[in-house]
Amino acid sequence: MPKLHGLLLILTISLGGCSVFAPAYNEAVYSKLDGAHSSLTKIETTLETKAPQRARYRDVEPYYIEALAMVKDASDIAGQRPAYLRGKPSAHAAQLLVNNIERCRQSIEISRAAFEENGQQANEADNVSIVRNTCGIAKTMEGSLK
Numbered sequence: 001m002p003k004l005h006g007l008l009l010i011l012t013i014s015l016g017g018c019s020v021f022a023p024a025y026n027e028a029v030y031s032k033l034d035g036a037h038s039s040l041t042k043i044e045t046t047l048e049t050k051a052p053q054r055a056r057y058r059d060v061e062p063y064y065i066e067a068l069a070m071v072k073d074a075s076d077i078a079g080q081r082p083a084y085l086r087g088k089p090s091a092h093a094a095q096l097l098v099n100n101i102e103r104c105r106q107s108i109e110i111s112r113a114a115f116e117e118n119g120q121q122a123n124e125a126d127n128v129s130i131v132r133n134t135c136g137i138a139k140t141m142e143g144s145l146k
Contacts, residue, residue: 023081023094025145032074033139036104039067040132047125054120064112071105071135078142097141104135 042063047055078101081094111131115124 021089021093022145023085023090023097026077026081026142029074029078029097030139030142032070032077033101033104033135033142036067036070036074036108036135037132037139039063039070040108040128040135043067043128044125044132047120047128055124057116057119060115061112064108064115067108067135068105068112071101071108074138075101075105097138100138100141104131104138107131107134 040063043060046060046063050059075098078094078098082091082098085091085094108131111127114121114127121127
């Protein structure tokens with residue numbers, strides 16, 4: 001029986017130690033990133049439903065703005081974690097998530113600016129899909145903290 005108690009103690013310490021290296025899950029961050037994902041999907045759907053004609057920028061602008069707003073909100077919330085976790089191992093993981101949210105924001109902004117300047121390109125749906133996948137990295141990271 002003492003071996004069983006020792007094994008349970010080691011297992012509990014091992015599992016509990018994982019939380020030291022990861023920040024706590026935040027439903028608001030995940031929901032905002034999920035909302036941005038949905039907005040990007042709306043852009044792709046708009047492009048597909050307009051085919052074979054090209055969509056105009058004004059057809060998709062509200063979705064770009066919506067996605068950018070959601071990502072900004074997620075960034076504002078997630079950006080607070082590294083500060084209050086300073087000195088803890090989980091601060092690094094929190095900063096990695098913030099960095100990926102920033103990459104998402106930059107990808108959306110680059111896509112938006114290119115669409116506004118050049119109109120819909122032949123591979124626009126693929127481009128938006130890449131942006132959605134880039135943003136999906138941050139969403140998956142936050143979701144894995146559950």
